[in-house]
Amino acid sequence: MEFDVLIVGAGPAGLAAAIRLKQQAAAVGSEVSVCVIEKGAEVGAHILSGAVMDPRALDELLPDWKALGAPLDTPVGEDKVLFLSATGARQVPHALLPDCLTNEGNYIVRLGSLVRWLGEQAEALGVEIYPGFAGAELLHDEAGAVIGVATGDMGLTRNGEPGPAYQPGMALHAAYTLFAEGCRGHLGKQLEARHRLRDNSDPQTFGIGIKELWEVPAAVHQAGLVVHTTGWPLQSDTYGGGFAYHLEGGLVAVGHVVGLDYTNPHLSPFEEFQRFKTHPAIRCYLEGGKRLAYGARAIAAGGLQSLPTLVFPGGALIGDDAGFLNAARIKGSHGAIKSGMLAAEAAFAALAQGRRQDVLAAYPAAFRGSWLHAELHATRNFKPYMKKGRWLGSLLFGLDQKLLRGKAPWTLRNRADHDTLRPAAECPRIDYPRPDGRLSFDRLSSVFLSNTNHEEEQPCHLQLGDPETPIRVNLARFNAPETRYCPAGVYEIVEEGGEGNEVAGPRLQINSQNCIHCKTCDIKDPTQNITWVTPQGGEGPIYQGM
Template identity: 55%
Template sequence: MEQVQREAMEYDVVIVGAGPAGLSAAIRLKQINPDLSVCLLEKGSEVGAHILSGAVIDPVALNELIPDWKEQGAPLNTPVVEDRFYMLGPSGALRIPNALMPPLMNNHGNYAVSLGNICRWLAQQAEALGVEIYPGFACSEVLYREDGSVKGVVAGVVGIGKDGKKKPDYQPGMELLGKYVLIAEGVRGSLAKEIIGKYKLSEGREPQKFGLGMKELWEVLPENHRQGQVTHTMGWPLGTRTGGGTFMYHLEDNLVSIGLVVHLNYQNPHLFPYMEFQRFKHHPLIEPVLRGGRRIAYGARAITEGGFQSVPKLYFPGGALIGCSAGFVNVPRIKGSHNAMKTGMMAAEAAAAALAAGRAGDELVDYETAYQNSWVYEDLKRVKNVKPMWSKLGLVGGLALGGLDMWMNQILGFGLGTWKHGKPDYATLKPADQARPISYPKPDGEISFDRLTNVAFSGTNHEEDQKVHLQLKNPEVPIGENLPIYDEPAQRYCPAGVYEVVREEGKPPRFQINHQNCVHCKTCDIKDPAQNINWAVPQGGEGPNYPNM
């Protein structure tokens, strides 16, 4: 193998990913010790470019990190003023009284926000403290010391063509070396996946579970706008056996964020999550809000949903997992940003203490201990059964028992034991001939849109001639196995139209990967039934460019 010569830069702490967790860790490190050298690497073209969330944020972690955030101009401009919960049917809606919902579901004191803009603001705070932030630097490789510990990452490799050969603009990238490396890549990051596997961090835990979240940002007519109103629905269009739900948040400036989350343990390979989202927008509860408005952005992202049972061991030799790289989303609340920020802060505190004591290289056991004694742990523990109960009992039974479990935790301090998740999401599909085909209405181009048209509103872009970042372990599997058994679900579960089964007269079907469409949601890496697709980072600065998402 060719030895690549790279320049190296050394830091006290290297952080991979400028989301809420990575930024909070960087800020906390510099708050503790301004002399620490901290490097933060982000694969998006700018901080916030790849951030996608609903989002209603609980400011509890931000209050701890930057207590005067209001005076500092943090973009939390829309306090929630009204919570609405509905059970939907195809043409009607039953509102669930707020009094029946466990108190933790109350959004009083929370804010409807653009999480991308919050990350952009956090980046300003980090840079003001001296954090070195490098956007457009994709981290493609983990570097290890001779003793097996993580010593850094390779970032910034560009100029390798589809054929694997170096092009004239080839750059070998740099080695960013840290006494500690914090992995904050978000859901199903490629480095986190390698590290979790290498160090067996998920051994003894339940398999991680995931959802696919799709979102559009709309500018609606002023008469349809209700700033601070938050709506969540369940039921139609997904039905009672497929887990998931929807959200509609009224932000400032006549903006509304609307989206659908589909749990990726669904069984029917004919399910087309993107088209379920488009169909949902025509519901009589929703369409009147959007009618006359305009969609201004679209995106999609996987969500970690395993929660309490699936959180892996958080530290490894040389570093730690923070935020959604480990999975701290509270599923019924549809919130994870507060937990991501707090885990970043706790890992930073553990790393700073180790460095101050001259214990660089020691495993960050104190981070794990801090987590187990934190409100993050309690936040996940009290909702730990909602997801597995829904998966096993369906919508009605699961929510009834899950609601009882949450109320018991609220009142008594304990619930109905700890339920298991069961199969990983890739193993849940039924063969196509044993599942009900689903017919979807054609998008009308005003409220609902075809997939490729919407992808254009994600701002995603990839150079054509580069090593394809969606890698097939065996190129024969899509047509040879997945097509005859599952009608190749990749052509439906991908929310960006990356995967196609091309049929031409007189020729056998062909599997095509349109990698330039990819919005970096990682669903393919999670849901492919053969686990044949590996999502790797493309060149830095590529992928979506989300505005105000």
């Protein structure tokens, strides 16, 4: 199938790009064919975010979004930033908060619902959207330019052979392909390597965000309340924090983020989140409520200095496939939308000039002149500051924002997350309490709420470069950290029995059907031996407006 522009991923960036392309074509009375493929079973199925949204980019994309019925129904009414100890909480006075941590004029949203609405707007403009089709393979021409992608084969058996329900994938060709897969995109990672997109940038650094959606009693619900926390249960040398966002209709989105640059291999982000909910300052919003949904997703947190080169012959990276999230603001959807618009404008201009499979140099140039670049530049040192410890990092970043207004004459560097683990023998073990079934829960009951499904009779989409490394290195040196950093119980160390039932030794078992596509294993594995690839299209979680 041939298109003018192919977009891989129906998230905020991909759909914004599709809408912008159609808007520009309509403005000059021309036609442009735009196709969006989405690996989720439906648009929004794999979308998970906090989320408090800055509507600035949406104002530019669809100025009449209110009249069009965009699901931005809960304006922020009150901000709280809390430093937590084990039993208490201290609120930061509003006057001391950097501007990036204030939310006046922003909205609490269910990003999956917003993305579904954006999909409707795109289809109304003539965009072709195909959910359930995963971009599995990059397609290049003889000169090395990207000419599109191939979708994954369906109905393969575990050994990769065609089964009874086999359907081959399709080759989708385009003059330009925009990659909007979200954080740690499977194809984006390949593009970075093949086209050397990271030769002039720092490594990306990530967090893992784990979230639940609760329905709570009216007595404890405050629509429009935004609570952010730092401190307990994390140690002071570990970056992270929690949130509780009060939506409309008695709903509270509660979550916790742990920076994947943590050093103690005994740490479990999932267990830290379960402990977080038991803190008096958080449990007061949840007690008597009902947990409705669960999910997790990696978050690109490196900022400006960790952005790769954005373009290559035939395409571009947009949204969190590149890493436009502003970790200091705890916001990324506005950056995703803006980056999609900028790339779309560059692609449309190239098509109008008859250029195909060219380098869209106008896109990074426009980004450098945009408010998004200025915003990311002002907060570029946030993550490196926080590597200095919670208290010192908070002080330094506060001074950076309040006194220097983000214009410090230095830019600090980022380091890859998989390099940071210390040997397990050098680190204290962490004693996590058993779940109580009211505020805290186990992994498997949580995964059940994510509506995750994978056909078991297919090749495993979590691939090991060396099958011996998980035991020889990860277990021996780091006490199998994959069994803890995965929030879905995918990885287990099991003992295999030999003849006569004697123990033959441990092995790593991969329960790939549990995978909720967070990409944490691909990021944090200390030997970079795990590669996440796409399962069959349409599989994975089905988040209900997360």
